Amino acid sequence: xxxxxxxxxxxxxxxxxxxxxKVNKHxxxxxxxxxxxxxxxxxxxxxxxxxxxxxxxxxCRTINRLETTDSGTIxxxxxxxxxxxxxxxxxxxxxxxxxxxxxxxxxxxxxANVTLGxxxxxxxxxxxxxxxxxxxxxxxxxxxxxxxxxxxLSGGQQQRVAIAxxxxxxxxxxxxxxxxxxxxxxxxxxxxxxxxQLARDGMTMVVVTHEMGFAxxxxxxxxxxxxxxxxxxAVPDRFFSNPRSDRAKDFLSKIx
Ligand code: ADP
Ligand code: MG
Numbered sequence: 606x607x608x609x610x611x612x613x614x615x616x617x618x619x620x621x622x623x624x625x626x627k628v629n630k631h632x633x634x635x636x637x638x639x640x641x642x643x644x645x646x647x648x649x650x651x652x653x654x655x656x657x658x659x660x661x662x663x664x665c666r667t668i669n670r671l672e673t674t675d676s677g678t679i680x681x682x683x684x685x686x687x688x689x690x691x692x693x694x695x696x697x698x699x700x701x702x703x704x705x706x707x708x709x710x711x712x713x714x715x716x717a718n719v720t721l722g723x724x725x726x727x728x729x730x731x732x733x734x735x736x737x738x739x740x741x742x743x744x745x746x747x748x749x750x751x752x753x754x755x756x757x758l759s760g761g762q763q764q765r766v767a768i769a770x771x772x773x774x775x776x777x778x779x780x781x782x783x784x785x786x787x788x789x790x791x792x793x794x795x796x797x798x799x800x801x802q803l804a805r806d807g808m809t810m811v812v813v814t815h816e817m818g819f820a821x822x823x824x825x826x827x828x829x830x831x832x833x834x835x836x837x838x839a840v841p842d843r844f845f846s847n848p849r850s851d852r853a854k855d856f857l858s859k860i861x
Contacts, residue, residue, distance in 0.1 A: 611849045613839035621680075622647040622809050623668060623778055628677035630663060637663050639833040641677070645778070650810045652820040652841070655830035656856055661813040664830070665780045668811065669700040682777055698726050701771030701779040705786045707763040709755040709770070715742065716751040719770045727774060734773075741769040745799045761792030765799055778809040785816060817861065821845060829853045 623645040630638035637660045645651055653661050666672040668679060670686055670693055679686040681700065687693045709718050716738055723734035742748045745765040747758070755763050764784055771779060781800065785793040797819050804810055804823045814820065820827055820841055827844040829837040831852040837844065845861075848854045 610835055611837040611839070611853075613837075613843055613849075620647045621645065622649075622682055623811075624678075624680045625668070626678045626680075628667060628679060629675045630660075630667060630672060631675055637833050638667065638674070641835060643828065643835065645809060645811065646825075647809055648807045649825045650804045650808075650812065650823050651826050651828055652824035653811060653813045653828045653830060654815070654817075654820065654856070655836075659830040660833040661830055662782050665702070665782045665811065665813060668778075668780060669697050669702055671702075694726075698722075698774055699777040701774055701776030703764070703767050703771055703779065703781045703784050705783040707755070707760070707767045707787075709763055709766060711755055714752055714754055715747065715758070715766050718755070718766060719773050722770065722774050737773055738769070741772050742766070744772075745769045746795070759792060760788045761795045764788065764792075764796045768796075768799055768803075772803075778811065779803065781810065781812040781814070783813050783815070785814065815860070817845070829856070831856070 621644045625641050625643040628638055628641040641664065653664065655661055663672055667674050673688055681696050684696060686696055713721065716735060719738035719741060720731070720734045723729045723737060724731055739748060739751060742751055745768055747762050747765050750758055750762055755766070758766065784800070785796050788796065793816070797816060800812065800819070801823050824841045826838055827841050828835055829844070837848065837850045837853045844853070845857065848857055
């Protein structure tokens with residue numbers, strides 16, 4: 606049975622940066638995203654939570670078209686995201702993505718990892734790109750690791766490099782898909798702290814996470830998904846203290 610979604614968000618985004626309008630996606634017979642409407646304001650931090658298989662990763666992947674959609678529209682900063690082509694490549698560069706598995710280039714140094722996209726995609730010269738890379742590596746606390754290879758770093762350090770690499774493209778929005786799920790517990794906070802700082806600096810962020818402490822402290826809005834739908838959205842205080850939908854109540858009772 607499908608209920609109308611509960612929406613206690615802050616209303617329509619005043620200055621929307623990312624807008625999904627009636628987005629649908631199937632994997633074969635599986636309707637994995639169902640009429641997703643989501644508008645994310647510039648500078649807003651949206652935390653997406655929900656049970657495994659509810660479509661959170663697919664949602665992230667559609668926002669930068671790692672997945673195509675079947676219907677609906679996605680706009681980034683007022684420009685519709687096409688299904689393919691050059692304009693897609695341009696707009697995709699505005700969307701930074703950080704995955705659960707850090708996905709660094711194993712055969713390149715940390716510095717090279719953070720420099721590559723800048724020279725190849727953003728067409729910066731090497732010296733400028735390296736200077737930016739070093740600044741960003743310092744900012745995420747791994748400046749001293751610049752000349753090492755990913756395998757020489759801890760998981761927490763690798764994930765911070767992955768964040769620096771995404772930031773190096775000067776994205777308008779950053780998507781994080783369970784960025785701490787593959788980390789040993791003692792490394793989770795160092796990554797969350799970098800994300801907290803990014804949020805405070807005004808970055809627009811979509812964060813899929815099971816870290817409810819992060820959701821409470823950093824999110825402007827929590828979006829709860831189940832079975833391919835947005836079932837409930839609200840400011841974190843309201844969502845965690847008084848979830849309205851049965852699905853959210855059930856989910857929170859299992860994890861809190
Ligand atoms: P979540 O991130 O919330 O765990 P996903 O977006 O990864 O959920 O997956 C949603 C559903 O879509 C799941 O049932 C999953 O098995 C399915 N799915 C995800 N990716 C694919 C794919 N490439 N092909 C077929 N099914 C997929
Ligand atoms: Mg996922």
